[in-house]
Amino acid sequence: MDLLNVIWAYVLVFILSAIPFFEALVVVPLAILGGLHPLLVTVIAVIGNLLTVYLVIVFIEKIKSWRKKKKKDEDQKESKRSRRAQVIWKKYGLPGLALIGPFFVGSHLTALMSITLGGTKKGVAYWMTISLVAWCIGLAILAYLGFDLLGSGDRGFIIEIFNR
Template sequence: MLEFLWMYTLIFLLSAIPLLEAVIVIPFAIFAGMPAVQVTIVALIGNLVTVYFIIIFIEQIKKWRKNKKPSKKSTENRRSQRAERIWKKYGLPGLAIIGPLIVGSHITALMSLTFGGTKRGVTYWLTFSLIGWCVLAAILAHLGFDLFNTRDRELF
């Protein structure tokens, strides 16, 4: 019992880490033999909790970024530029749906709010998007695992 609690805690924590995210953790946990439904739920909750913290504390995050020492190079990175192009072309729904795969859900939340999205809109769209991506990752991992499972097949 303690072993399962430890594994689910680890999935929760890994999913909460920016750039590691639930969409990456879910397939690894399923490939490790953990149940897909439980893994998906725990990973999704871990990812959403930290995204919600970003949404709730966006003002403090903006102040912190503003007060941070400016670097000598003030060029935007490629991910930020890509996210801004998506925002200009598709708005909040497009960035919320495409963003978690391109820049990660945490950066997507931050950029959506920075580009002018409302807290409520970003919360709804990112929740919807993350549920979809996590379910898709779990289904694909489960199907991929079953396709390559050769235990029950005879080799000759």
């Protein structure tokens, strides 16, 4: 695989990890199973995901007004995700929601709900950073070790795609 294809593969990791509801938690295991370097994948995916989560935190007021306007047009019924987040918030607070939320509802929605439910921007940024780093490292280790335990030496479907 030539250098340009390697760079392109890591750029895709960055872009895909920044997309809400796809995010680093999905990209990290897939990229590692695809044959990319686990450490590079993890670092790049965390940076991509955190960049957009920080944008949500910074522009929260505009996002809330956009959502309020959108909900006016739609039914005012509370979503299942929102109820689940409120239960977690009441039971575990900001740290609990930030640590549990990305796995169930995604990091962007978790950040939005954390601030909506009363978290500060600084606190949400702090806990979301810890959460995403922990989740990505954990999933990278599981993907790497799990794949090795399967004894599959032919991993690298991403590399094969770029070599065609």
